[in-house]
Amino acid sequence: MTTSLKLKEKTKKRLKAIAKKMDATPHSLMVAAIEEFIAETEWHQSLLADAQKAADDIDAGGPVYDGKEVHAYILGMTKDKRPKRPETC
Numbered sequence: 001m002t003t004s005l006k007l008k009e010k011t012k013k014r015l016k017a018i019a020k021k022m023d024a025t026p027h028s029l030m031v032a033a034i035e036e037f038i039a040e041t042e043w044h045q046s047l048l049a050d051a052q053k054a055a056d057d058i059d060a061g062g063p064v065y066d067g068k069e070v071h072a073y074i075l076g077m078t079k080d081k082r083p084k085r086p087e088t089c
Contacts, residue, residue: 005030063088 007015012026019026058064069086076083 065089 015026015029019029022029054062065086066089073083073086
């Protein structure tokens with residue numbers, strides 16, 4: 001798909017200057033920026049969907065854990081210890 005972007009003159013100049021310093025083309029930088037935006041947006045949407053599923057699971061009677069216990073467990077795991085697993089509330 002081919003498309004065009006209408007950029008303000010100031011933005012074009014800034015983009016060209018950055019592209020020159022990076023030994024890239026303005027086009028390649030715009031494509032990279034769009035791809036990064038899409039990837040971040042997809043990741044964010046996935047995160048929100050996972051959070052909604054977790055909330056729905058809790059509403060349906062799924063397990064709930066004490067935040068302090070989970071935090072202590074994770075910290076223990078990062079210190080190569082074998083901490084006690086949190087119990088459901």
